[in-house]
Amino acid sequence: MSAAKHTVAFISLGCPKNLVDSEQLVSTLVSRGFRVLTDPAQADVVVVNTCGFLEASRAESLGVIRDAVRLKQRSARSVLVAGCMVGNYRELLEREAPGVDRYVPFSDYGKIADVAADVCGDAPPVGFTVERLRADVALTPAHYAYLKISEGCNHTCSFCVIPDIRGAMRSLPIEDLVQRARVLAARGVRELVLVAQDSTVYGTDIYGENRLVKLIERLRSVEGLAWIRLMYAYPTEVRPALAEVLAAGGSVLPYLDVPIQHSNDRVLKLMRRGYGRRDLETMVQLLRGRGIALRTTVITGFPGESDADFEDLLQFLRDARFERLGAFPYSREHGSRADALEGHLPEAVKKERLERLMLLQQDIAFEEARRQVGRDLEVLLDTPSRDGAPAVGRTRSDAPEVDACVRIADTTLRAGEIVTVNILAADGYDLTGTAPRRALEI
Ligand code: SF4
Structure with missing residues (x-):
C-alpha cells in the first residue's frame, strides 16, 4: 500500500438531516488533518453516508457503496459506511455490498477520524493550518444551510424505525443554536432551514416545555438571515402560537412542511400517528387562515389500505390543496411494526395509487402556479x-x-x-x- 495522503471523499445520501450529520463528520475529519477531495477515485478513504428510508433509497445506497468498493481494485483505499442503513440494514449491506472496510454507527460518529486514521494505517501528521482551525464544512451552496435543532424522535409511527436507530428526541439548547445561526449568517447564509425528526416538540426534553416559538423568535434577530424556514412539523403539535409566528412576516417564512402521511382515520390508526382526519382539518384551517403555504408527505398503499380509504385520502387532498406534496409507495421497513401487519398490498397497487394521487396533486400545484402569474x-x-x-x-x-x-x-x-x-x-x-x-x- 502506498503511503496514505489522508484524503477523504464524502458521499452524502438522503434527507437534509443526514446532510447535517455529513457536514459534522466532514468537519471532524478536516479538523483532525484529513483533506477533503470531491473525486472518490483520488481519495484514500471514501465515506458513504447512507439513507435507509425507502426501498429506493436503500437500493441507491447499495449502488453507491458498490461503486466505491469497486474503486479499491484500482488503487489502495478504504470504504467507510455510515448512516441509517448501518443501524437497521447491516446484514443487507454485508450481503449485497461486500468489501466495506468499516461500518460507522451513529454512536461512533465522534470517532470518525480515529476510524479513518486506522484504515489509512496512521493519523495525519500533526499540523496547525487555517483549514483545521476553521473546520466547518458546508455541503450546501453558500447561501443556505440546514440547522438541525434536535435529534431522534419520541413518536412510534408503525412504518418507521428512526426512533430505534436514532433514539429519543434530544434538543440542542437555544443559545447553542442561535450561536450556530450567527456563525452561518456570518459565513454568508441567507436562508436557514430548521430541521429535525419532529421540529414541533423542540425543547420539551431539556426545558420541560415547548420552546420552538421562542427559538424562532431568537433566530429572527440574527443579523444577516433573510429567510428562516421550518420543516418537519408533526400535525398534532401545530398550535396557534406557532401559526402566529410563521405568519408574522419578516424573515420567518409563511411556509410549513408538515408530513401527514395519510388522512383516513383507520389507516392513521394503523400507522399509530395519534391523530385523525378532524385534527388534520383543524390544522389546515389554522394555517390556511393565516396564509401559510403548506408542504406535506403521504404514503400510498399502506398495509390494509382499502380502495375506499385511498379515495378518502384523495378527497382530503382535494379539499386541503397542499401547495407542495411528496408521495411514496409504502415500503416495508425491516423491524417496524407495520412490517408485521396483515394486508400488505401488491407493488402494482401501491404504484397505481401513487400515480393517481400525483396526477391529482399536479392539477392542484399547476393551478397554484398559474395563480402566481402577474404577481x-x-x-x-x-x-x-x-x-x-x-x-x-x-x-x-x-x-x-x-x-x-x-x-x-x-x-x-x-x-x-x-x-x-x-x-x-x-x-x-x-x-x-x-x-x-x-x-x-x-
Ligand atoms: S415522526 Fe414518525 S415517521 Fe417521523 S421520525 Fe418519528 S417515528 Fe419516524
Missing part, C-alpha cells in the same frame, strides 16, 4: 444564469431541493441575492419571471 414575488437566487440558461431561484413558498423554482432571464443576478420578480408565466410546477428589482438588504 410580484420575492425570490432567492440559487443558480446564476450560465451559458444562455436563465438564472434560477425560489419563492418564499419553496424549500431548497424539494419544491418548485422561478426562472429569470437576467445575467446579472448572483446566487444568494434576493430580488422581487414579476411572474410572467407558469410552466407546470415552475414559474418564469422578469425585471428583477433588488430587494432591500435585510
Whole structure:
C-alpha cells in the first residue's frame, strides 16, 4: 500500500438531516488533518453516508457503496459506511455490498477520524493550518444551510424505525443554536432551514416545555438571515402560537412542511400517528387562515389500505390543496411494526395509487402556479444564469431541493441575492419571471 495522503471523499445520501450529520463528520475529519477531495477515485478513504428510508433509497445506497468498493481494485483505499442503513440494514449491506472496510454507527460518529486514521494505517501528521482551525464544512451552496435543532424522535409511527436507530428526541439548547445561526449568517447564509425528526416538540426534553416559538423568535434577530424556514412539523403539535409566528412576516417564512402521511382515520390508526382526519382539518384551517403555504408527505398503499380509504385520502387532498406534496409507495421497513401487519398490498397497487394521487396533486400545484402569474414575488437566487440558461431561484413558498423554482432571464443576478420578480408565466410546477428589482438588504 502506498503511503496514505489522508484524503477523504464524502458521499452524502438522503434527507437534509443526514446532510447535517455529513457536514459534522466532514468537519471532524478536516479538523483532525484529513483533506477533503470531491473525486472518490483520488481519495484514500471514501465515506458513504447512507439513507435507509425507502426501498429506493436503500437500493441507491447499495449502488453507491458498490461503486466505491469497486474503486479499491484500482488503487489502495478504504470504504467507510455510515448512516441509517448501518443501524437497521447491516446484514443487507454485508450481503449485497461486500468489501466495506468499516461500518460507522451513529454512536461512533465522534470517532470518525480515529476510524479513518486506522484504515489509512496512521493519523495525519500533526499540523496547525487555517483549514483545521476553521473546520466547518458546508455541503450546501453558500447561501443556505440546514440547522438541525434536535435529534431522534419520541413518536412510534408503525412504518418507521428512526426512533430505534436514532433514539429519543434530544434538543440542542437555544443559545447553542442561535450561536450556530450567527456563525452561518456570518459565513454568508441567507436562508436557514430548521430541521429535525419532529421540529414541533423542540425543547420539551431539556426545558420541560415547548420552546420552538421562542427559538424562532431568537433566530429572527440574527443579523444577516433573510429567510428562516421550518420543516418537519408533526400535525398534532401545530398550535396557534406557532401559526402566529410563521405568519408574522419578516424573515420567518409563511411556509410549513408538515408530513401527514395519510388522512383516513383507520389507516392513521394503523400507522399509530395519534391523530385523525378532524385534527388534520383543524390544522389546515389554522394555517390556511393565516396564509401559510403548506408542504406535506403521504404514503400510498399502506398495509390494509382499502380502495375506499385511498379515495378518502384523495378527497382530503382535494379539499386541503397542499401547495407542495411528496408521495411514496409504502415500503416495508425491516423491524417496524407495520412490517408485521396483515394486508400488505401488491407493488402494482401501491404504484397505481401513487400515480393517481400525483396526477391529482399536479392539477392542484399547476393551478397554484398559474395563480402566481402577474404577481410580484420575492425570490432567492440559487443558480446564476450560465451559458444562455436563465438564472434560477425560489419563492418564499419553496424549500431548497424539494419544491418548485422561478426562472429569470437576467445575467446579472448572483446566487444568494434576493430580488422581487414579476411572474410572467407558469410552466407546470415552475414559474418564469422578469425585471428583477433588488430587494432591500435585510
Ligand atoms: S415522526 Fe414518525 S415517521 Fe417521523 S421520525 Fe418519528 S417515528 Fe419516524
